[in-house]
Amino acid sequence: xxxxxxxxxxxxxxxxxxxxxxxxxxxxxxxxxxxxxxxxxxxxxxxxxxxxxxxxxxxxxxxxxxxxxxxxxxxxxxxxxxxxxxxxxxxxxxxxxxxxxxxxxxxxxxxxxxxxxxxxxxxxxxx
Amino acid sequence: xxxxxxxxxxxxxxxxxxxxxxxxxxxxxxxxxxxxxxxxxxxxxxxxxxxxxxxxxxxxxxxxxxxxxxxxxxxxxxxxxxxxxxxxxxxxxxxxxxxxxxxxxxxxxxxxxxxxxxxxxxxxxxxxxxxxxxxxxxxxxxxxxxxxxxxxxxxxxxxxxxxxxxxxxxxxxxxxxxxxxxxxxxxxxxxxxxxxxxxxxxxxxxxxxxxxxxxxxxxxxxxxxxxxxxxxxxxxxxxxxxxxxxxxxxxxxxxxxxxxxxxxxxxxxxxxxxxxxxxxxxxxxxxxxxxxxxxxxxxxxxxxxxxxxxxxxxxxxxxxxxxxxxxxxxxxxxxxxxxxxxxxxxxxxxxxxxxxxxxxxxxxxxxxxxxxxxxxxxxxxxxxxxxxxxxxxxxxxxxxxxxxxxxxxxxxxxxxxxxxxxxx
Numbered sequence: 355x356x357x358x359x360x361x362x363x364x365x366x367x368x369x370x371x372x373x374x375x376x377x378x379x380x381x382x383x384x385x386x387x388x389x390x391x392x393x394x395x396x397x398x399x400x401x402x403x404x405x406x407x408x409x410x411x412x413x414x415x416x417x418x419x420x421x422x423x424x425x426x427x428x429x430x431x432x433x434x435x436x437x438x439x440x441x442x443x444x445x446x447x448x449x450x451x452x453x454x455x456x457x458x459x460x461x462x463x464x465x466x467x468x469x470x471x472x473x474x475x476x477x478x479x480x481x
Numbered sequence: 482x483x484x485x486x487x488x489x490x491x492x493x494x495x496x497x498x499x500x501x502x503x504x505x506x507x508x509x510x511x512x513x514x515x516x517x518x519x520x521x522x523x524x525x526x527x528x529x530x531x532x533x534x535x536x537x538x539x540x541x542x543x544x545x546x547x548x549x550x551x552x553x554x555x556x557x558x559x560x561x562x563x564x565x566x567x568x569x570x571x572x573x574x575x576x577x578x579x580x581x582x583x584x585x586x587x588x589x590x591x592x593x594x595x596x597x598x599x600x601x602x603x604x605x606x607x608x609x610x611x612x613x614x615x616x617x618x619x620x621x622x623x624x625x626x627x628x629x630x631x632x633x634x635x636x637x638x639x640x641x642x643x644x645x646x647x648x649x650x651x652x653x654x655x656x657x658x659x660x661x662x663x664x665x666x667x668x669x670x671x672x673x674x675x676x677x678x679x680x681x682x683x684x685x686x687x688x689x690x691x692x693x694x695x696x697x698x699x700x701x702x703x704x705x706x707x708x709x710x711x712x713x714x715x716x717x718x719x720x721x722x723x724x725x726x727x728x729x730x731x732x733x734x735x736x737x738x739x740x741x742x743x744x745x746x747x748x749x750x751x752x753x754x755x756x757x758x759x760x761x762x763x764x765x766x767x768x769x770x771x772x773x774x775x776x777x778x779x780x781x782x783x784x785x786x787x788x789x790x791x792x793x794x795x796x797x798x799x800x801x802x803x804x805x806x807x808x809x810x811x812x813x814x815x816x817x818x819x820x821x822x823x824x825x826x827x828x829x830x831x832x833x834x835x836x837x838x839x840x841x842x843x844x845x846x847x848x849x850x851x852x853x854x855x856x857x858x859x860x861x862x863x864x865x866x867x868x869x870x871x872x873x874x875x876x877x878x879x880x881x882x883x884x885x886x887x888x889x890x891x892x893x894x895x896x897x898x899x900x901x902x903x904x905x
Contacts, residue, residue: 361761378587379594397588398616401580402623406761424586 360442363403366393368412368431368439375416377426378404404429412438559604562589568614571621575632588613626758634891639758641833641884646755647771648834649841650706650721653752655778656801657699662783664696691731698727703775705756710771714759721756725749744848748841802845806869809835809842813876829887832880839877846870 360368363385370376370384381404382395395403407413412435416428431439558566565588569581592607593600609617627639665671701724709717728746731737782804813835820826850866 378583379590382587382591396613396616397584397591398613398618398620400587400616401584402616402620405620405624424589425582426586427583 359445360438361403362393363395363399364407364412365439365442367395367400367403367407368435368442371413371429371431371435372439375428375430377419377428381429407435410434561592561604561607561609564607565589565609565613568609568617571617573621573624573632573635576624623760626760627763632892634888637829637833637888637891639763640830641837642755642758643763643766644830644834645837646752646758647706647710647766648838649752649755650702650709651771651774651778652805653699653702653724653749654706654775655782656805657696657702658775658779659782659786659801660696660699662779691734695727695731698724698730701727702752706775707772709756709759710766710768712765712768714761714763718756718759721753723753725753741848741852744844748844751841802842802849803866803869805842806846806873809839810872810876813880816880829884829891832887833884836877836881836884839873839880843870843873843877846873 366385366388367381369388370381376384378397378400382397382400385393385395404413408415408429411432413429414432416430419426419428562585565585566581569577569584572581588609592603625635625638626642627636662671666674669676701720705717705720705724707717708714708720725746728742728749732742732746782801785804786801813832816831816835846866846869850863850870
């Protein structure tokens with residue numbers, strides 16, 4: 355089955371659950387670490403994505419605990435979630451490969467940009 | 482130092498503790514203890530569920546539960562938590578009853594993780610950032626617009642909003658295409674049509690750039706409609722949000738701040754926002770029937786208008802708004818008949834969508850009536866406009882009553898095992 359492309363938060367949440375079940379704040383921290391601090395999930399966003407991932411059966415409840423008087427629900431990745439993560443990773447890898455090949459053609463290892471179609475290299479350069 | 486400054490620091494400094502939940506727990510416990518939020522930790526899940534149920538009922542009980550669970554009995558909830566729970570009241574009660582406690586825990590962990598002194602200050606004086614509030618508000622909107630697995634009543638709301646969005650875009654697109662077709666006709670670009678009658682004024686005749694822009698900006702609606710029904714959700718939403726520029730630009734340039742123009746703008750803004758109900762994961766649209774509907778409506782509307790206009794004395798009687806009103810009344814009346822004949826599935830979506838849209842044609846007519854009064858216009862046109870308005874109002878009230886009754890029969894608790902439900 356072809357998986358729908360995952361949003362970035364969903365992608366990182368699935369990745370965060372690969373090694374072990376985590377609760378809400380554990381997921382927030384792991385996602386921040388996986389993304390080098392770039393993706394910082396707000397609580398409403400987190401639970402919106404969790405809601406959708408549970409509905410799509412990509413994650414499921416692992417257990418509930420109460421720590422320091424606060425309820426923690428731990429989520430774990432399902433087989434479907436792992437498949438979706440693999441598919442998304444492969445899709446992104448293919449994108450990276452395609453773009454990398456174009457970049458190599460555009461700027462070969464020697465340093466000179468190779469203009470295509472006779473266009474001067476300086477005309478279409480990145481600002 | 483302000484609370485805002487502290488929040489920023491807290492947010493920035495919270496990542497280093499992300500990996501190890503046990504470590505975080507112990508840190509959280511230390512800060513929670515200092516904050517007076519409790520020390521003696523482990524409770525029973527069953528008890529917590531019970532407290533979660535009470536949580537949805539109000540903050541007073543939340544405070545009592547929180548204090549009891551956290552070990553003090555008389556220890557009240559910290560102001561920061563109270564403030565966040567107040568934000569969570571944006572969420573549907575049935576969702577809140579299951580998820581509020583955990584969302585609070587996640588939020589408080591994020592805010593109070595780190596330096597104990599700062600945590601104590603934040604617990605007392607901190608506030609949820611506007612981004613946190615926005616994320617909860619966004620979740621509340623999506624849940625109420627029928628997020629998958631949600632209670633049947635909210636799912637019904639979502640279907641109705643999306644149907645209303647499509648009907649609204651269809652009508653706007655059809656009006657736009659009919660108008661553009663007439664400008665072509667007036668300009669003699671439709672050789673198979675008889676010549677446009679001399680002396681008959683028509684809005685499409687104006688050739689100043691802004692009026693032409695206003696006419697052709699209707700193509701935004703057409704493009705938004707096509708994009709939305711063919712599954713290009715983001716494109717459709719963006720185009721719909723751009724579409725009111727056709728009203729906004731002349732309004733800004735000419736300063737047309739009259740009630741009619743303002744109403745048209747308000748109505749278009751409503752129609753522009755409705756497609757946002759097509760959130761990611763919403764049920765796909767049956768594209769073919771909607772794509773067929775657009776040319777059918779355009780041809781039918783053009784034919785009716787031309788038929789009426791053969792006798793020019795009745796030209797003002799049935800304009801496009803009048804036509805929409807008649808279509809609205811016919812749709813509202815035909816629905817119960819179609820169900821009885823088995824041609825339509827019984828369900829609240831169509832009457833609910835019509836109820837949501839009813840104020841738009843009704844408002845057009847009422848504002849238009851004001852203009853007729855000011856202009857001392859054609860008495861026959863005035864009488865017919867009043868009749869159309871009354872009929873639209875009656876039909877609108879009927880579908881609204883029907884919708885309210887139907888929605889009351891639908892549960893507000895989820896019936897499927899998804900995140901909305903108690904997940905165990």
